[in-house]
Amino acid sequence: xxxxxxxxxxxxxxxxxxxxxxxxxxxxxxxxxxxxxxxxxxxxxxxxxxxxxxxxxxxxxxxxxxxxxxxxxxxxxxxxxxxxxxxxxxxxxxxxxxxxxxxxxxxxxx
Numbered sequence: 001x002x003x004x005x006x007x008x009x010x011x012x013x014x015x016x017x018x019x020x021x022x023x024x025x026x027x028x029x030x031x032x033x034x035x036x037x038x039x040x041x042x043x044x045x046x047x048x049x050x051x052x053x054x055x056x057x058x059x060x061x062x063x064x065x066x067x068x069x070x071x072x073x074x075x076x077x078x079x080x081x082x083x084x085x086x087x088x089x090x091x092x093x094x095x096x097x098x099x100x101x102x103x104x105x106x107x108x109x110x
Contacts, residue, residue, distance in 0.1 A: 001045055001046070001049040001050065001053065002042070002045060002046075003025070003038075003041050003042055003045045003054045003055065003056055004053075004055050004056070005055070005056050005057075005058070006024070006055040006056065006057050006062075006065070007057075007061070007062050007065070008062045008063070008064040008065050011057070011062070011064075011065045011068075014053075014055060015055065015080055015083075016080070016083040017083060018053055018080070018083070020050070020051060020052060020053055021051075021052045021053070021079065021080060021081045021102070022052070022053045022054070022055060022079075022080040023041070023044075023052060023053070023054045023055070023077055023078070023079055023080075023102055024055055024056075024057055024065075024069070024077065024078040024079075024080065025037065025038075025041055025054065025055070025056045025057070025075060025077055026057050026059050026065075026066060026069065026071045026074050026075060026076045026077075026078065027056055027057070027058065027059060027074055027075050028058060028059045028060050028074055029058070029060070031074050031075060033074075033075055033091065033092035034074060034075040034092070036092045037075050037077075037092050037093070037098075040094075040095045040098055041054050041056075041098070043095070044095070044098065044099060044102075048102075052102060059071065059074050069085060069088075070088075072090075073090050073091070075090075075091065075092060076088055076089065076090045076091075077089045077093075077098065077101070079101065079102055087101060087104070089101045
């Protein structure tokens with residue numbers, strides 16, 4: 001399943017009401033580290049298809065979602081389980097660190 005874009009209007013339905021855990025990538029087009037993380041998230045989205053959903057929120061175009069999540073820096077990955085933000089990772093991280101953060105978030109809130 002590919003990474004999909006989520007907006008202020010669709011955040012509640014796509015993230016908070018999701019039946020599976022969701023990783024939200026808060027990013028912006030001008031953000032270099034965000035572009036570094038994007039291919040990693042694309043790979044993880046394919047690897048975990050059906051078990052975890054990965055979505056992107058353009059921070060510039062969707063201020064409500066960014067404010068609601070308490071985002072102060074991008075990229076920030078928010079890990080949501082049962083509609084609750086259970087973990088955040090700020091900054092560009094390598095693939096193993098992102099995968100480990102997701103596994104820990106899911107395990108801690110299973």
